[in-house]
Amino acid sequence: MLPRIAELLDADPAVTAAAVVDELKVASTTAMSGLAQLRGRRIADLLEAEPRPTAEAAEQLRYPVVVRRRALAVAAAEQRARQTYPFLPCIADALAEAGAAEPVEVEVQQLPGEHLAAAVRLSAEQPAPALVWDQRYGWRTANNRRHPVGKESGTASEGEGLGYLCSGPRPEPAELLEALADGRKGSKRPRPFAG
Numbered sequence: 001m002l003p004r005i006a007e008l009l010d011a012d013p014a015v016t017a018a019a020v021v022d023e024l025k026v027a028s029t030t031a032m033s034g035l036a037q038l039r040g041r042r043i044a045d046l047l048e049a050e051p052r053p054t055a056e057a058a059e060q061l062r063y064p065v066v067v068r069r070r071a072l073a074v075a076a077a078e079q080r081a082r083q084t085y086p087f088l089p090c091i092a093d094a095l096a097e098a099g100a101a102e103p104v105e106v107e108v109q110q111l112p113g114e115h116l117a118a119a120v121r122l123s124a125e126q127p128a129p130a131l132v133w134d135q136r137y138g139w140r141t142a143n144n145r146r147h148p149v150g151k152e153s154g155t156a157s158e159g160e161g162l163g164y165l166c167s168g169p170r171p172e173p174a175e176l177l178e179a180l181a182d183g184r185k186g187s188k189r190p191r192p193f194a195g
Contacts, residue, residue, distance in 0.1 A: 001026060002104070005034040009042075013062040032070075037107065039063055040074020047079065077110035081118070087170050088133060092120045094173035100126055100180070109149055119148040127180060131165075139176060140164045 004024055008015045020031035039061070046057045054075055058068045081088065088106045095101035101120050108118045111134075118133045119142065129145035141163045142148035165171075165179035 001030060002034055002038060002107075005031070006038055009035065009038050014064045035067065036070040036074050039067065039071035040076075040078050041105070043071060043075035044078035044082065047075070048082070073110065077116060078108055081108040081116050085116070085118075085133075085135075088118050091133075091171075091173050091176065095120060095122075095131075095176070098173065098177060099123060100177055101131075107149075111149075117149045121145060121148065122180075128163075131176065131180070137164060139166050139171065139179075141180065 001024070005020055008020055008023060015035070017028055017031040017035055020026065020035060021028050024031070042061055043054060043057045046061065047054065054072050055068065057075075058071060063071055088108070092101060092106045096103040101122050104121065106118045106120060108116055111117055116135045119130050121130045122128060128141035128143070130142040130148035131139055132142045132148050133139050142150070143162055144150065165176060
């Protein structure tokens with residue numbers, strides 16, 4: 001959905017969630033979340049290319065004042081992820097090259113408590129719809145393609161279809177693929193580490 005929302009944002013930086021809902025026939029929460037995520041990423045891209053105050057970057061991109069607060073929060077999380085966790089896009093690219101994941105940008109989300117999570121949607125022939133990286137617990141499978149990170153409850157995600165694959169934050173892509181393919185590897189419960 002993000003690429004389709006991006007097209008609308010390209011055409012009109014001030015596009016509203018209501019316009020996205022009307023055009024793409026999606027839920028308003030999907031439209032609001034997608035717009036905030038894309039605006040935040042674009043602010044982070046601009047700041048990476050040319051450092052400046054974040055509010056100035058949002059203004060240069062012609063984002064309406066009413067949406068800037070959320071976009072700036074996403075941009076801050078995106079910047080932090082890019083600086084602290086540069087391995088995430090590398091792993092996503094390697095998974096895509098192996099044909100295991102879709103070749104799209106990693107979705108980084110700020111969770112309550114200042115934690116970050118990222119999702120990599122997998123290709124249809126994989127045994128799980130997505131892989132999720134959580135700053136606190138490392139990599140796990142997801143059981144929901146549309147909302148792979150899920151809702152943050154303050155505790156590690158557990159449930160049907162979820163499995164923690166690697167004990168560290170930076171496994172090699174081949175190690176992730178092997179753990180994903182072999183249902184005996186990993187665990188149902190996470191092992192916290194200092195991520």
